[in-house]
Amino acid sequence: MVANYSNTALEGMKVLDCSQILAGPFCSMLLADMGADVVKIEKPSGGDDTRRFGPPFINSESAAFLAINRNKRSLVLDFKQEHGIAIMKKMVKDSDVIIENYRTGTMDQNGLGYEELKKINPKLIYCSISGFGRTGPYAKRGGFDLVAQGMSGLMSFTGIPGSPPVKVGVPMADLNAGMFATYGILTAYVNRLKTGKGQYIETSLFEAAISYTIWESSIFFATGEVAKPLGSAHRLSAPYQALKTSDGYINIGAPNQSNWERFCKTIGRDDLLEVTKYQDNASRLINRLQLVDDLEKTLSKKSSKEWLKELENDGVPAGPIFDISEVWSNDQIKSREMDVTLEHPTAGKIRNIGLATKLSQTPGKIKTAAPLLGQHTKEILIEMGYTSEEIEEFISNETVIQNTNL
Numbered sequence: 340m341v342a343n344y345s346n347t348a349l350e351g352m353k354v355l356d357c358s359q360i361l362a363g364p365f366c367s368m369l370l371a372d373m374g375a376d377v378v379k380i381e382k383p384s385g386g387d388d389t390r391r392f393g394p395p396f397i398n399s400e401s402a403a404f405l406a407i408n409r410n411k412r413s414l415v416l417d418f419k420q421e422h423g424i425a426i427m428k429k430m431v432k433d434s435d436v437i438i439e440n441y442r443t444g445t446m447d448q449n450g451l452g453y454e455e456l457k458k459i460n461p462k463l464i465y466c467s468i469s470g471f472g473r474t475g476p477y478a479k480r481g482g483f484d485l486v487a488q489g490m491s492g493l494m495s496f497t498g499i500p501g502s503p504p505v506k507v508g509v510p511m512a513d514l515n516a517g518m519f520a521t522y523g524i525l526t527a528y529v530n531r532l533k534t535g536k537g538q539y540i541e542t543s544l545f546e547a548a549i550s551y552t553i554w555e556s557s558i559f560f561a562t563g564e565v566a567k568p569l570g571s572a573h574r575l576s577a578p579y580q581a582l583k584t585s586d587g588y589i590n591i592g593a594p595n596q597s598n599w600e601r602f603c604k605t606i607g608r609d610d611l612l613e614v615t616k617y618q619d620n621a622s623r624l625i626n627r628l629q630l631v632d633d634l635e636k637t638l639s640k641k642s643s644k645e646w647l648k649e650l651e652n653d654g655v656p657a658g659p660i661f662d663i664s665e666v667w668s669n670d671q672i673k674s675r676e677m678d679v680t681l682e683h684p685t686a687g688k689i690r691n692i693g694l695a696t697k698l699s700q701t702p703g704k705i706k707t708a709a710p711l712l713g714q715h716t717k718e719i720l721i722e723m724g725y726t727s728e729e730i731e732e733f734i735s736n737e738t739v740i741q742n743t744n745l
Contacts, residue, residue: 346701346702347373347374347701347702347703347704348373348374348698348701348703349370349373349374349375350374350375351374351376352370352374352375352376352435352436352528353375353376353378353433353434353435353436354367354370354371354375354376354377354378354434354435354436354437354438355378355380355427355430355431355434355436355437355438356377356378356379356380356411356438357380357437357438357439357440357441357446357451358438358439358440358468359381359382359386359387359388359389359440360387360388360389360440360513361389361407361484361510361513361514361517362440362468362512362513362514362516362517362520362544362547363438363439363440363468363517363520364379364387364389364407364408364517365407365513365514365517365518366438366466366468366516366517366518366520366521366524367379367411367438368407368408368409368410368411369517369518369521370436370521370524371409371410371411372409372410372694372703372704372705373698373701373703374701374703374704375436376412377410377411377412378411378412378413378414378430378715378719379408379411379412379413379414379710380414380416380427381413381414381415381416381712381713382415382416382417382418383415383416383417383737383740385712386413386415386712386713387404387408389401389403389404389407389408390404390712392404397683397686397687397689398685398686398687399685400683400685400686400709404709405683405686405689405691405708405709406691406692406709407709408709408710409681409691409705409707409708409709410704410705410706410707411707411709411710412710412714412715412718412719413710413711413712413713413714413715413716413742414713414715414716414719414720414739415712415713415716415739415740415741416738416739417737417738417739418449418451420736420737420738422733422736422738423738423739424449424450424451426720426723426733426738426739427451428450428451428456428459429723430723431456431459431460431463432459432460433723434460434463435462435463435464435528436463436464436465436466436524436528437456437463437464437465437466438466438468438520438524439451439465439466439467439468440467440468440469442469442479442481443469443473443478443479444479446467453465453467453539457537457539460537461536461537462531462535462536462537463537464524464527464528464531464537464538464540465537465538465539465540466520466523466524466540466541466542467539467540467541467542468516468517468520468541468542468543468544469482469541469543469544470482470483470486470487470543470544470545471487471543471544471545471546472541472542472543472545472546473541477545482543482544482545483544484506484510484511484512484513484544485506486544487512487513487543487544487545487547487548488506488507488511488512488548489504489506490545490548491512491545491548491549491552492549492552492555492556492566493506493507493511493512493548493551493552494506495565495566495567495568496555496566496567496568496569497568498568498570499568499570500567500568500569500570501568502568505568511548511551512544512545512547512548513544515547515548515550515551516542516543516544516546516547518547519542519546519547519550520540520542523540523542524540527540554566554574554575555574558574558575571590572627572631573594575624576594576595576620576624577594577620577623577624577627577630578591578592578593578594578599578602578623578627578630578631578634579591579592579593579594580631581660582631582634582635582638583635583638583639584638584639584641584642584643584646585638585639585640585641585642585643586642586643587642587643587660588643588660589638589643589646589647589650589657589658589659589660590657590658590659590660591634591650591655591656591657592656592657593655593656594620594623595620596619596620598655598656599620599623600612601653601654601655602650602655604653605649605650605653605655606634606637606638606646606649607637608633608634608637611633616629617630643659647659675693676693676694677692677693677694677695678690678692678693679691679692679693679705681705681707681708682708683708683709684708684711684714684744684745685711685744686708689708691705691708693705711742711744711745712740712742713739713740713741713742714742714745716734716739716740716741716742717730717741720733720739
């Protein structure tokens with residue numbers, strides 16, 4: 340398996356991605372973007388479940404799948420067949436990383452657990468992503484982002500005061516688990532460069548979500564106070580939230596004293612600087628509801644656009660609240676190459692989110708769109724040294740599947 344990328348930091352890293360849906364595929368996409376050769380191992384019965392997420396579909400291709408599987412190759416492999424396991428183990432000999440998110444025990448039952456595979460390749464970095472972790476009383480539970488958000492506490496303090504439970508608008512537990520997995524893999528990879536040894540890594544949606552309750556947990560540890568929803572307001576700073584203008588809302592970030600003073604002067608409310616209950620951040624935090632009322636009485640006299648211009652001119656941190664269409668028409672997005680167009684075999688021209696991390700010497704590259712199911716099966720098996728006759732036999736026995744729609 341040889342990647343075609345050059346001048347990328349992870350060129351030469353070979354990754355077998357046995358995961359599906361989001362956390363694992365997000366992790367492998369991040370690695371692929373930086374040059375790793377990622378082979379997406381998919382099940383025969385339709386492949387990654389995300390292929391069926393939708394609508395929307397673009398010429399029968401799931402927009403969700405297209406978003407998180409770029410820069411990868413697809414191999415359909417049946418782990419229920421002896422030859423499927425044998426092919427996987429042969430791939431492991433020449434690979435650096437495995438990513439999997441099966442239920443606890445599934446890979447072991449297939450003879451593909453870490454303890455078995457490290458005998459084949461002691462340098463292997465094996466990353467498991469689960470709902471709750473591979474140990475503990477919840478180890479065998481399945482987990483989804485929504486469940487993890489609920490059990491991590493996130494949903495208990497997200498939303499508007501008095502509202503029903505609200506999840507974070509994006510799949511935060513999934514994405515953060517993928518990010519923590521990437522961080523773990525790269526840490527293990529650096530260690531392997533020093534020691535020559537691989538290792539087992541695991542993270543979970545549950546722990547990834549909990550790890551982001553920074554303020555809420557620190558407050559609870561210090562005081563025993565249980566966090567409640569605050570809308571857009573900050574738990575430890577004020578004013579730091581969305582405030583109403585004459586035609587909508589804008590975000591204001593003026594929690595420290597210098598920004599607070601500039602903010603008051605910009606909106607013509609120098610008088611607030613003399614109010615004792617607003618004299619410092621702690622005071623403003625205690626009196627936040629009254630503070631918001633006082634500020635919105637003034638902000639409601641002008642439009643969001645007018646206020647943002649004045650605030651920007653005076654160096655006060657503030658910004659509009661864009662909907663997704665406004666995000667993708669923004670000039671900053673365009674200048675930072677965050678809107679990337681790719682060519683897909685069946686979907687045609689598609690758009691992807693660009694790279695959020697820019698490296699000066701070894702920049703990441705988005706080269707290929709998400710693969711068709713089994714698009715690269717033959718290609719990968721040939722690279723592994725299998726003959727045409729062997730490959731055809733694997734296909735006829737449905738040990739592997741090669742996409743024929745190209």
